[in-house]
Amino acid sequence: MAASFWTQANALLRKNLIFQKRNRKTSIRIIVYPIILCVLLVLIQSLINNELHKSKYKCGCTCVDKNGNGSCETVCGIQYSTLDQVDSCSVPSPFEWPVLLQVPRPEYRAVQNSFDTFAGLPEKSCRDSESCPATVLFTGGNESLANSLAANLFTNVASSNLSDYLSAFSELIPGTDTVSGDTQFIDPAFIYGRPIYTNQPQCISNSNREFSFKIDTVTMQEDLECVRGLPLWRRSSSDVNDELFKGYRKGNAEMMINEVMSAYDFLETDDRNFHVNVWYNSTYQNTSVWDTTPGLLRVLRSINIVSNAYLQFLKGSGVKVLFEFTKEMPKIATQLSFDFSSLLGPLFFKWVIELLLPVILTYLVYEKQHKLKIMMKMHGLEDGAYWAISYAYFLLLSTAYVVFFMVFGSLIGLKFFKLNDYSIQFVFYFTYVNLQIVLAFLATTFFSDVKTAEAIAYIYIFGTGFVGGYLLPSFIQDTSFPKNWLIVMELLPAFSLYRGLYELSQYSFSGDYMGTHGMQWTDLSDHLNGMKDVLIIIVAEWLILLPFAYYIDRTASRGNISMKGLFSVLQRFLTKKSISTQRSESGKVFIEMEKPDVIREREVVEHSLLESRTSHAVICDNLKKVYSGKDGNKDKFAVKGVSIALQSGECFGLLGPNGAGKTSLINMMIGLVKPTSGNTFVQGLNIQTEKDKVYSSMGVCPQNDMLWEMLTGREHLMFYGRLKNLKGEALMQAVAESLRSVNLFHGGIADKFVGKYSGGMKRRLSVAISLIGDPKVVYMDEPSTGLDPASRNNLWNVVKQAKQNRAIILTTHSMEEAEVLCDRLGIIVDGSLQCIGNPKELKARFGGYYVLTMATSTNEEHEVEVLVNKLSPNAKKIYHVSGTQKFELPKQEVRIADVFLAVKDAKSKFSVQAWALSDTTMEDVFIKVAKEAGSI
Incomplete structure (x- = not known):
């Protein structure tokens, strides 16, 4: 009886928890990493x-005699503070x-x-006298109006x-070159x-003056200088844009051109419509790598003067908006x-969250x-249970x-965690770790080596962190950058994680600066807040990639990632056929070259497939495997139409030289490799369409x-026993018996880590695993x-005992073991079954001779x-080297007694150094069949 979903889930969960317990050092390192990072941030913050x-950053104070009686009263305020204190x-x-x-x-x-020939600009010599005008470019659809x-x-x-x-400056159009x-x-x-x-349009000689103003009780003096405003017409906005770009400040003042x-x-502005675009220099913002708070832009006065210009055009020079x-x-x-x-936070905490990705992936x-x-699947673990529990x-x-x-971050006082709403943080992290798990499952399909997967994962984590930290903040702060392109970038999960952490950090930074809270749920409605997106x-x-990753994983486990897998589930419901109708219609290549025993086996298979209920435990129906040739090479026929029928209680040995196709045949029989044609039925179940049911009653001892x-x-045995639906006392007893049968029970061997086992001990454990649960x-x-x-x-005794109530398919290179x-x-050679039968039949058919060896x-x-020809x-003659010869003597032509007499007589005539007469062995049969097949 197949184990239920919950039984399989229980087995896998127990195994995972044990594995987690054994890897506690890794778990501790993972937990310590964010602790160290958070503590480091706290220390730096402290x-x-x-x-x-320190006092140099506290609000400045002074002693003021307010009553005029000589008494001093401490008064604090901006007027008594330095720039660091205000x-x-x-x-x-x-x-x-x-x-x-x-x-x-003036100098810029x-x-x-x-280099450039822009019309109307003054000579460069004006920079020496600091008298260069301040240029204003303009364009529009109507040149005269502009x-x-x-x-x-x-x-x-x-x-x-x-x-x-204040009143005077509202008319004078004041300006500054400070940041x-x-x-x-x-x-x-x-x-x-x-x-x-x-x-002003023109500066006169006495236009430079001084003026005074008060900050609280402190009077300050300031120089007032005239600068000529020089409006210059350009043909189009592209010309304006080109000129502005060439005069852009490229990192420092020395690299500024114009x-x-x-x-x-002015676009389509006319006497009824006022429509204007304003360009301004944003490099004067007080921003830096360490200060993410945008500086104020001096745009208001630019808009005011162009608005006044339009009002004066309509109503005359006396109309202004002050x-x-x-x-x-x-x-x-x-x-x-x-x-x-x-x-x-955005960079460091991104690395902390993504640290789980290489852990899961590896x-x-x-x-x-x-x-x-x-191995787990071949012992009955279904994909659903594996995915659900994992x-x-x-x-x-x-x-x-x-x-x-x-x-932990909140307890040690990090504002990033304390100020932002905890529910927002949890929802954000929880949804992302779900996506991260799905990404790990999806990426697993494309890796076959742990070290490679781990290296790529860390490159992805740190690479996207640096790229995101370099690009995303500038794109987010630039209001002209298209929001849709930001969304496209955030489709990469690493960038979406960075963007979410960036938003949390901005709100916590502002909240700490302003003395308010961080991000709340109501803030998600703000169009500038990217957390909602x-x-x-x-x-x-997550919802899209989850089923996709599941499909890729299932098709990859079958060794066939293709669109055909999308229709496999539907096909099962539409093609309910009996075993006889599921048989592959692939033709019978090489049948005319098959031996009579192989043909008889094929006939047994065909007859069994026509029966409504077969008594055979395993039926291989004309299995073929062709590997497509690449780079101009021909197709490789690994298996050429093999048909075998096995009864319950039978041990079938599959022999063959290296590269004969044994592994390919076994892999097709257990469902690891999809055959090019043909099929395998286990207990009447199709291995291709009913694999999960087949695996619940199957055991496998792999070569490695x-x-x-x-x-x-x-x-190990407890885990696989649970997969075979063993529970309670029955499970404990089956495990103990399995350990005893392979000599792993005594001496504490059963409770040692498998990593400390010798090769032979691991092999015996693999055999015990294949037999547990009575497959x-x-x-x-x-x-x-x-x-x-x-x-x-x-x-061998264990296998002999086990084959009494089950079918065993065994491959070996030991002829003694096979017998x-x-x-x-x-015996399979070059992908074809050359002969089939019990050992005595094969030795009688292919070994009807004695082997005489004589050295002279x-x-x-x-x-x-x-002498031999007379016998x-x-x-x-099958062997000859330096006086040693070996001959095959047909049994029907000689008697053993005659051979002994002939050798005795030969010794009296010449020197016989050594001689031997032996019957045919399975090794002789194997070599003979392989040679004959090779010559054919």
Whole structure:
């Protein structure tokens, strides 16, 4: 009776848990890795916090005599702080700052050069006197209208009263060449000592002035310089784009060629429609590799001046929209902090999560490389049970791993875990580890070596980490980068993992900086938040790849990855045929050359297939295997139409020289290799379409031992016994009897790791595995290889006892073993069955002669030949070297007594050094059949 799904699942789960227990060192290393990483981040964070908590980073304070009585009262605020201290100060009433235009520095403003010939640019000599104008490019569909609008961009303003500098600057169009900050609490343009520019069509000699302004109670002085705004017409937006690109700041100021202040494309603007594109220089943002918070862009004033230009075009020069100031929201006092874990989280934590991929992959590839999965399937383990338990086992380990990672990270205080909603983190990690497990199953199909799989997995993990860390943040922050292309990149699971971690890190970084929480479920509705898209991609890929990986795994285990497998399940329901109608219609090649005993065996097979219920345990029906030729070589016929019928209680020996096709025939009989034509039936079941049912009543002892080195001999037998539906006391008794039968029970051998077994001990264990559970059909491929004589004889007794109620198919190169164990023998040469019968029949048919061996001196060889010819006129010399000759004497022509008398007489006539007379052995039969087949 076949084991149920739950019985198979129980067996596999127990085996996996034992294997996990034995590999606890690996498990500890996997767990220690994120612990070390998190602790390292905490230590670095502590060092950073200790530095940031020093007084030079705390809000500046001073002593102020508020009452005028000489008493000192400590007052803190931005006005008493250095640039390193202002971020920690409270700002209950933020300052109002003029809206500035971003102006290029004098030495980088666009000029003529020898490389480019852009029209209207000033001579390069103006850079020496720092008098170069700030260029503004413009284009549009209506050139005359565009020129009118460009003329209104910069207008001369009468000398303004700078005591009210905010009001004055709203008309003067102020600008700066400093880098912007990431807040408006302090504008760097008024702190760093660079001048404030006023942008006008022409600068007069007395246009440079000074103005003063107050920050709280502190009065500050600032230089005000005029810069000429130079609007230049270009024919098209592509020309503008080309000129802007060539003036782009390429990493540092020295590599800047010609920097343009701004550019406008008026498109289809007319007196009823205002439509304009604005170009601006984004390299002035205060961003760096270590600071992922985008700086503010000075775009507002650019939009304001072009809007005013259009209003003046419509309503006259007196109409303007005055833009006086901008200001931040109020801010409480904060402790300056820098969340290092959130900054490095996307890369480091990606490596932590993906560390499970090579672990799962190597486990699966190990079973594939050592053919352990095939061995389990041949002993009754179905694909459904294997997948269900393996998947659940890896999912349990992965879930425990990520939960431990989250909990530990939170306990030691990493803001990445503490600030973001735990349920979002768990859902994200849980969905990804599901996808990661499916990827491991899918990748296993394409690897056959553990070291290669592990190396490729680590290259994938670290390679995608560095590529993702280099590309994705810039693409995400660039609002002009198409969102659809981001989604395409995130189809690669490693990039989707990085994107999700990046979003979590951004929210935790901002939450720590602003003193708020991190990502919440409501944040997923934000169109700038990519977590929702990532979750959809991960779940969709998981649901799509899961059935695909299952199909690939099943078809690969059959050795046939093709589209035909998609229809195999449907075909089973549509083609319910009897054994007789399933028989291959492949013709009968080589039948005219077959021997009578082989033809009789084929007739037995044909007759059995026509019966509704056959008494044969195994039927091989005209099995053929052809390997297609490559690179111009011919097709290779490995097996040429072999037909065999085996009764229950029979041990059938399959003999043949190396390369004769024995392994290919056995692999087709047990379903490992799909035949080119023909079929095999076990207990009336088709091995091709009913493999799972066949395997539940089959045992296999492979040529190479397929064993887990970290399991004991007893644990192997317990596992395979459960697969054969043995339970409780019956299981324990069967295991003990199997161990005793192969001499592995005593001396603690049964409870030693198989990795410490000798070759002979492993061989005996493989035989015990093939026989446990009382299988009805057993395949043994050279079971006694590597055994000492005593162990071999004991093994023969085990096989003799086992064949009483089952069919055994055995391959061997030991003729002695074949004679002792096999009821019938078949010799296969060059893919064809040459003869079949019991050992006595074969020796009688192919060995109807005695072998006479005689050694003399070389000059007496002729006398020996004369002697032999007198004994048997049809004698045949089969061996001759240096006086030693060997002859075959037909039994019907000679008597043994006559041979003895003739040799006695010969000794009196010439010197006989040695002689022997022997009957035919199976070895002689084997050699003769192989030679005859080879000559044919």
